[in-house]
Structure formats: structure tokens, C-alpha cells
Amino acid sequence: MSFGGPQWPQEPQQPGQQPYGQQPAQQQYGQGYGRQQPGNQYGQQAGPFPGATADGTPDWGALADASAAGRRRKRWLLIGGGALAALVVGAIVATAVVKSNKTDDTAKNGTVTPTGSAAPSDSPTPGPTFSSVAPPPPPNPKDFISDEKKDKAPLSAEGLFPGKKLTMNGRAYSKGATSSTTDCASVGEAGLGAVLKKNGCDRVIRATYVQDGVALTVGVAVFPNEAAALKAKNQATGGIAPLAGAGVKDFCRATVCLRRANSIGRYAYFTQAGFLDGKKVTKSDQAVFRASDDLGTFAFNQIYARGKSQAAAAAGAPGQ
Secondary structure: OOOOOOOOOOOOOOOOOOOOOOOOOOOOOOOOOOOOOOOOOOOOOOOOOOEEEEOEEEEEHHHHHHHHHHHHHHHHHHHHHHHHHHHHHHHHHHHHHHHHHHHHHHHHHOOHHHHHHHOOOOOOOOOOOOOOOOOOOOHHHHHHOOOOOOOOOOHHHHOOOOOOOOEOOEEEEEEEEEOOOOOHHHHHHHHHHHHHHOOOOOOOEEEEEOOOOEEEEEEEEEEEEEHHHHHHHHOOOOOEEEOEEOOOOOOOOOOEEEEEEEEEEEEEEEEEEEEOOOOOOOOHHHHHHHHHHHHHHHHHHHHHHHHHHHHHHHOOOOOO
């Protein structure tokens, strides 16, 4: 029978707005200067020509004054037209200079960097680099408890079954006697001793626990490798011999008790549980089954803890 314990384990225009590039009409310069009066066109006279005396004789002084006034008007027209031309030419030249300077600056200095942004660097800052080689996976604890060549941690009864008590699933068990022997055949009953010896058992470590009238002995047999331990579990017959002592009297003698076997790595572990008063165990005696489950799980956890501690040590060692 098996323990039943733990297994190996993702932009539109606005109204009234002028079209782009067009300005409102402006008053033209010089408008009204030199305008002719009606009926006083060139070559037509409504009466005596300007500057004539009453008898038709030319008034040479008045003609001289009129000629001077005409020259002054012409001079002002020329000055006004020249000023307008100067303004237009100046605006064109200024626009050309601005465009020329902008073009030259861009060609000389490159693209203008917007205010507040970082200036481009001659040599860009390199980004982080990552190794293309994946790190090795962490050591597997099961590897260390599956082969005697790697399983080098100290092994003893006190190491596997420490303290005087243990608690599993809220149930407290008191520890009795413990033992460790290399004579594997001597601690097996009804054929189990022969199975252990045949598969190369190196040692058997036992401990007894009691709780509310139920006594149980758990034995851990050590083999050279996982294959040998698995064979011993599959071939198991009989059971581990009950261990009395340290305040616990003999139990499971000449009566019916619950025997189980399981394995992990190079370790096979066995339990034998029964009543201290010698009563036969039946399928309805859940206290005995619970005790067997608890102690089998505890043995499993202790063996696996050996693998975890050795794997952690190997992961922290140089070269790992």
C-alpha cells in the first residue's frame, strides 16, 4: 500500500477673414495730385489762359509763378514715388536676407534643435546589452538524493527524526526509540529483510512515535541509487519491524497492523502502525490510517529536504 503523501512534482477661414496672402485694399499713394478741372483739359480753354491780363497780354510774372509751382508739385510726386519704391525694395531685400541667413545657418549647423529637447550627440549612448547565453538551471534537489555519488550530506537517526515530538496536520506525536543499522535484513519482517538485502540496502534508520494509544514505527532504507530503491518498494512484502523502547512497549506482535511502503530517490521508506493494547486494526480505524499518513509524509519531507539543502549549497558554490 502507498502512503498517499505528496508526489514529485502567461486652418479654416473665419467670417470676414481675408484669404491667405491677400491684404485689405489700401489708399493709393499720390491719389488726387495733378487732377484737371472739368472743361480745363489740355488744349481747351474756357476763357483767357492762365496768367493773361484783361487785354490778352501775357502776364509773364504770373506765368513764372505757375511754372515754379508746377515744378514743385512734380518734385514732390517724384519724392513720394521714390520713398514708396525705397520701402518696397527695402522689404524685398530684408526678406531675402532673412531667408539667406536661415538657409546658411541650417546648412552650417544642421537641423535646429527645438527648445527644451536634448541636442543630438556625435556618438549616441549605447543601450543595455544582454548575454545571449542563458544561465544554467538551478540544481534539481531530486538529483542529489537519487545517487550516492552526489548525496554526501551527513545521515543519522537524529538528522532524519529530530527532537522529541513532531506535529503533522495539527496532530502531535511523541517520539520513542530510534535506531540505525547496516544490517538491513535484521529489521524486516515476513520477507522484507530479504528484499532489502537483495536490492543492495546500505542502511536502515528507524524511529517510533505514539499518539492517543496508536504506535507507529517508520523505517528509511538507503540504497545506492533510485532504481534499487524503487525495486525494493515494488517487491516489498511483510513490513518494517516495530521498534520498542524509550517508554514504548512492544506493539504489533501477534496481531493485525497497517503496513505501507513508498520511495523517493534512493530512499525507500516503510511504516507499521497499530494499537498499543494489541487490538487488531481494521479499515474503520481512521486514527491508525491518519498516523500512517502523517509519518509517511514526514519521512518524505525529511528526505526531500536533504536534496534541497545540497542543491542550494551546490548553487552557491564557485563554478555553479
